[in-house]
Amino acid sequence: MRDKRCSEDDVVAEIASGMTIGIGGWGSRRKPMSLVRAIARSPVTGLTVVSYGGPDVGLLCATGKVRKVVSAFVSLDSIPLEPHYRAARQAGRVEEEPWDEGLLLLGLQAAAWRLPFLPSRVGLGSDLLRLNARLSTVRSPFDDGEELVAAPALELDVALCHLNVGDAGGNAAFLGPDLYFDDLFLRAARRRFVSVERVVPTAELLSVAQTEQRMRVNRTMVDGVVERAGGAHFTSCEPEYRRDEAFQQRYATSARTPDDWAAFRADWLDVSESDYQARRVALS
Amino acid sequence: MSNEGKAPQRATRAEVCVVAVAECFRGDGEILANPIGTIPMIGGRLARATFEPDLVMTDGEAALVRNDEAFEFPGGTVLEAYNPYRAMFDMVWSGKRHVIMSGSQLDAYGNHNFAAIGSDYGAPRVQLLGFRGAPGNTIQNTTSYWIPSHSRQVFVEHVDVVTGIGCDRAAELGAAARYFSLRRVVTNLCVMDFGGPAHRLRLVSLHPGVSLEDVVAATGFELALAEPVVASRPPDAHELRLIRDVIDPGGLREREVPETASA
Numbered sequence: 062m063r064d065k066r067c068s069e070d071d072v073v074a075e076i077a078s079g080m081t082i083g084i085g086g087w088g089s090r091r092k093p094m095s096l097v098r099a100i101a102r103s104p105v106t107g108l109t110v111v112s113y114g115g116p117d118v119g120l121l122c123a124t125g126k127v128r129k130v131v132s133a134f135v136s137l138d139s140i141p142l143e144p145h146y147r148a149a150r151q152a153g154r155v156e157e158e159p160w161d162e163g164l165l166l167l168g169l170q171a172a173a174w175r176l177p178f179l180p181s182r183v184g185l186g187s188d189l190l191r192l193n194a195r196l197s198t199v200r201s202p203f204d205d206g207e208e209l210v211a212a213p214a215l216e217l218d219v220a221l222c223h224l225n226v227g228d229a230g231g232n233a234a235f236l237g238p239d240l241y242f243d244d245l246f247l248r249a250a251r252r253r254f255v256s257v258e259r260v261v262p263t264a265e266l267l268s269v270a271q272t273e274q275r276m277r278v279n280r281t282m283v284d285g286v287v288e289r290a291g292g293a294h295f296t297s298c299e300p301e302y303r304r305d306e307a308f309q310q311r312y313a314t315s316a317r318t319p320d321d322w323a324a325f326r327a328d329w330l331d332v333s334e335s336d337y338q339a340r341r342v343a344l345s
Numbered sequence: 346m347s348n349e350g351k352a353p354q355r356a357t358r359a360e361v362c363v364v365a366v367a368e369c370f371r372g373d374g375e376i377l378a379n380p381i382g383t384i385p386m387i388g389g390r391l392a393r394a395t396f397e398p399d400l401v402m403t404d405g406e407a408a409l410v411r412n413d414e415a416f417e418f419p420g421g422t423v424l425e426a427y428n429p430y431r432a433m434f435d436m437v438w439s440g441k442r443h444v445i446m447s448g449s450q451l452d453a454y455g456n457h458n459f460a461a462i463g464s465d466y467g468a469p470r471v472q473l474l475g476f477r478g479a480p481g482n483t484i485q486n487t488t489s490y491w492i493p494s495h496s497r498q499v500f501v502e503h504v505d506v507v508t509g510i511g512c513d514r515a516a517e518l519g520a521a522a523r524y525f526s527l528r529r530v531v532t533n534l535c536v537m538d539f540g541g542p543a544h545r546l547r548l549v550s551l552h553p554g555v556s557l558e559d560v561v562a563a564t565g566f567e568l569a570l571a572e573p574v575v576a577s578r579p580p581d582a583h584e585l586r587l588i589r590d591v592i593d594p595g596g597l598r599e600r601e602v603p604e605t606a607s608a
Contacts, residue, residue: 114475132475133475133476133477133478134474134475134477135475136474136475141474142473142474146472147471147472150461150468150469150472151468151470151471151472152468153467153468156467157466157475159466159475159476160476161476161477161478161479161480161481162430162434162477162478163434163438163478163481164480164481166431181438181481182481182484182521182524183438183480183481183484183485184480184484185480185484185510185518185522186483186484186507186514186515186517186518186522187476187479187480187483187484187507187508187509187510187514188506188507188508189476189480192466192506207520207521208521238406238407238408238429239406239407239429239430240429240431241429241430242430242431
């Protein structure tokens, strides 16, 4: 088994301007924020970001990394509207390709299974078909002849996820309430990277996970592993930590004025990840 | 504080709204009641604790729980089943679900928008939630809406973006929309259904203290009227006790529909 441990900077080195990247988690829950911060500090631009969006999307929009967002929502959960995403959208700086939450699952699943599309009734009659140029319809070849929406495969150049625990080879487990769609993001991508709260020997994975049913990421799905305690901060990573609501509030209010944003950026983005982690621990 | 054994106290507007939401689920049987938002969640719990005992409900995260409490579970949760997001789509697409969603705009046919305000989707005047699950919800399972602030900003002639489909669009789709089912719209002022001409919105009941004129003034299109328009049912003493002592002892409902602003 190869040792795939690497750093956030190693991961960012694999991301080129204009790529399509998928980010796991959901809203402000278990987002690979240390990887997102590393992208935000990098010279990369023009990304297409596929995500059940939260501050990952907002932060990358605020730092000018994003051309297009492929998503059904961008939300901080306890703050329903992501203020940095809102600002970017309302200024026309970022394009949104709208999806339904469930259709997005099908698009990722189609890519994971190397299919061109998967059919669904979802989207019929709504403005999704008007506003998302990639969605199309397909007719059932069977007796029903029903016209269905074709959710196109969402093929990703790079996928980034944060899980609770993993080994050096890229096996990983989630310990919180929900895997979300992390496995699909990883299977839909050409290059796949996970950050984990901690790396343990393979022989200890099951005892940490407590049940094999949480061991949902295997090493054929992963090219690199970043060990980063607090890597999902300020989003939640249960059971290790809940969302840092006070910090999230600070992040949200930084969207108010350019000065507020500059101050947040200086304190929390234009610093190394280890400095970030040390500061946020000192703050709490 | 228990109200048991006393004469029923006057219900607040928020509590009338809770009952109106609960009534949306009447007759649903053994499906997932998935009311999104504060008063919807309380209403769903109330329906299950009284007249719809077979309903299944979530803890707001990834589990189906038996608890009557809506938000805080001081004694822990009683888990019935695991229900992560992926399983939620299984519930939606198999039709075993009645969702209550919020909305930023609704037209007379129930076309729904909570994605964006403005004519240019490339640079909307106001970016809202996005499409979320609205397209799938409306075409695959039963949907109702909860509007905590009934106004002409919400009830409009035309929505800017159709996120959830209304009765006219469903009719155009024909058989493809055979699982479409819009049930009710509950607001801080009234209850409406889609029993008007061509399945337009129809006023069914007015909450205590609200006049027909109030609703008409707050609605941006011509509203059909049930014959007769009745008074929204207030909670009985048992329901009031459940709401206040068990389901929402923290009183979150009064923050969503404050008594002073709506009375």
